[in-house]
Amino acid sequence: MHFTKVKGILSAKNGMNLYRGCTHGCIYCDSRSKCYHIEHDFEDIEVKENAVELLEQALKRKRSRCMIGMGSMCDPYMQAELTVRSTHKSLELIEKYSFGASLITKSDRIMRDIDLIERINSKAKAVIQMTLTTADEELCRIIEPNVCTTARRYEVLKEFQKRSIPTVVWLTPILPFINDTEENLRRILDYCFDAGVKGIVCFDFGVTLREGDREYFYENLDRHFHGLKEKYVRRYGDSYICTSDNNDRLMRIFTEECRKHNVLYKPDEVFSYIKEFDENKDQLSFFDM
Template sequence: MHYVQVKGILSAKNGMNLYRGCSHGCIYCDSRSSCYQMPHAFEDIEVKQNALVLLEEALRRKRKKCMIGTGSMTDPYIPLETELGSVRQAMELVYKYGCGFTVLTKSDRILRDLDLLQKINASAKCVVQMTLTTYDEELCKKIEPYVSTTRERFEALKQLRDAGIPTVVWLAPILPFINDTEANLRGILDYCIEAGVYGIICFGMGLTLRDGNREYFYQQLDRHFP
């Protein structure tokens, strides 16, 4: 982990990443691609030290309420979040300024913030997006080794449903000869039905295989699927 000072926190579409890099170890992660110009080891998490100050300044200037999103580049609920609490503090600011919130994660750590999710959803709107790639728990441990298992994410989706939080599942990526079986897809879809998700997204379905993404993915294929 290391700290940096940044010039801005919100993108033009009101997305933010409080961290850069990730420790979940997903073998297919596009955020490893060289085009994102990450100047440090991917597992050496970059913490944007002044992010919360910048976020409050940006929210204070907003003339219209909007949805603030996080999780597009780095899963916000990496283990480090348990220690630092940056995401929770950001959510508190989102609630304070009356904006909505959407988050994409693969971790059941999000349940720590269930109270805030409910408060935001009651005052504006809140949507939790959860990635599910495999119904097979053993396969999950190979392709997403350091994140909540699919079963744990499914249980989290049910708790979010019971709390009145709208949920969406990202069914991606589909990896040829690994998780593209009918049994796997039906298993995930059954989870989605039981959890009452509002929708399913298949974002391109496969991988970009850009520089950085490609090399790491092929290394992990050699390791786990020789």
């Protein structure tokens, strides 16, 4: 872990990444791609040491309240958060100024902040986004080795459900020849529906691979799935988008089941829900302060 100062923290769309790099070790991680220009070792987490200060300045300047997003490029609850606590401090500011929050994570460390997130949701809005890729616990330990498994993430979703905090699941990536099966899809959907998720993000069934990410992925295929790297090379070459041969069938099942359970599944609709800030709720909470 190392520290750096940055000039700004919020993007034009009100998203932020408090760290750079990750220690979860997911074998398919797109954030390893060279296009993101992470020059340091990926597991040597870069901490933006002035991020919380910059966030407060940015929130004070906002003319209207909105959703503040975390986790698009790095998990806000990786190991570094235990000591640095940038995510926790940022959530405190979001609550203080009555903004909304959306977080994308694979980690049950988010439970440390569940009370704080509940307060944000009572005043404005909070949306917890959890990634689920495989219902096979042993496979999960291989492809996402340094973070809690899917069964535990489901338990976390249930805890947020109990507190009426909305959740969204990222059903991606689904790795061709590894977890792109109907059984896996239906088991993950069972988790989602039982946990009462508001929406599920699934662009298609497959994985994206580009320079930096591809090499790390193939190294892990060689380590854990003998002969599978060669199968990927034959099937996809240097393609960025590697769509499962089962995509059409799985997408039909996904669409039908989401419709049946009244769960948002079109990406645009899910993202609109995540970004939508409840102005009426905001005004009520403001006058209660």
